[in-house]
Amino acid sequence: MTADRPLRADAQRKRDALLATAREVFDSGGFFDLRFDDFARLAGVGTGTLYRHFPTREALAEAVYHGEIAAMCDRIRRLRAEMPAAEALATFLRGMVDHMKAHEGLARTLSTLMATRSDALAEGSRALEDAVTDLVAAAVREGTVRADVDAGAVMMVLHGIGAAHNRPGWRAEADDVITLVLDGLRRPV
Structure with a gap:
């Protein structure tokens, strides 16, 4: 093949x-x-x-991971086509928390299995960050998001939320963090 x-x-x-x-x-x-x-x-x-x-088991895990990343990037593009960028960003971030909660086993398995496969993780992370970068840039151009924050900060928040998934009350705290991030991204009027 x-x-x-x-x-x-x-x-x-x-x-x-x-x-x-x-x-x-x-x-x-x-x-x-x-x-x-x-x-x-x-x-x-x-x-x-x-x-x-x-x-190998790792090749199977990598294919699942790349499928997940592709689906997330497609979701970002669909949201951007359907609504203003700031609304698309908020919908995506809240949806990511839903996704993390619904697929906790998937996230744990992939992170455990692929911990040593940094190239595969890095490539997927870059693709997702590129899609988020485009979305944040569109919201900046619309004038709804501050221009001094980049997608790297948004990605860091998502990574932090995912890493804290074992905390009691994780879901409610994750929603609160997303609210804080969205409030912080909003361009002052």
């Missing part, structure tokens, strides 16, 4: 089934409880198919 040749439809379905299965297992927090070959059985494909698409 080459990177520039698309997969046959049946191969793409099997790859998608493996990714969906991995994501479900990640969400449940049971990723480390399974043998790698079990992903093939759960997805309804052969082990050869698993290894052809994802030769």
